[in-house]
Amino acid sequence: MDTAASSLPEYLRRPSGPRNPGDAWVEGERGKFWGRFGSAGLLVQDPAKGILLQHRATWSDHGGTWGLPGGALHQGEDAITGALREAHEEAAVPPENVRVLFTSVFDVGYWSYTTVAVHVVESFEPVINDPESIELKWVPANAVEDWNLHPAFATAWLGLRRRLLQHH
Template identity: 40%
Template sequence: MLHDGNGWSAGPGDTRCWGRFGAAGLLIITPGRTALMQHRAEWTSFPLTWGVPGGACDSHESPEATALRETAEETGLREHQLRILDAQVTTGPYVADPNRPELAGGWQYHTVYALAEEELQTFPNEESLELRWVPLADVASLNLLPAFAESWPEVRAHAEKLLEQA
């Protein structure tokens, strides 16, 4: 069902996580070692921070399908322009909301890695203040979404490894 994943779930320490069935984002990297970063709009959760395009998983979607759908909505980039390289859980699992038995497996965030052969032109929607191609070495200097900042060393190392294998 389209958009049945929209909604909040329980996270650690009484925090809330967006996505009833978890969430996924797409880290798009290029052979030139740049990544597409999204400056989040003021009305989004964790406003004015940088992260990657992504959002709530619908009940029927894989993390890869979620990341590609959300990226198309938020950047205008389409699946045929990208090559999926890998996906991994980078946040969670968190204890599921006890009032929502459908979340018994816990909440997880998946980072999906994709290769673009070059820095592609993007078309941001209202969720972005800006979309920018950033050298991997410079991503940590941005005001990152807190969970993304925490996972960035691991995510970057994995992206570098995938680029070597691509």
């Protein structure tokens, strides 16, 4: 490990290996995806602040892009529980401060990603809780597409934004 990385506190270093059985790649005819049991992310909308974006660690898949806090589901975990857990782990999103609006599923047959859209009912400030985030930022919904987004999130964003507008 290089000196700069070894001087970081343990919680800011890249994880050294899988932490649970879901932390693995799956491959098939439609590509390679993270999360043996699927993955989920939390689309957090605060009416006063905008959309919570996560600047992804450079060592992660499509590192350096912006996306949603989220990650691999645990075995037997439903997508809503997993997205809330991951967002709490990565950005200190308090699950009691949000209300689920809808879910959107991208499914390739052997793997799926669920976006769980939530509305903030009690304001909070996100906090980087693990090494998977470089930065967390509230971004106005009409400016999200101007950011360097994770390619899959960029593809899904306009449809997700339309659905968010229907819930106002």
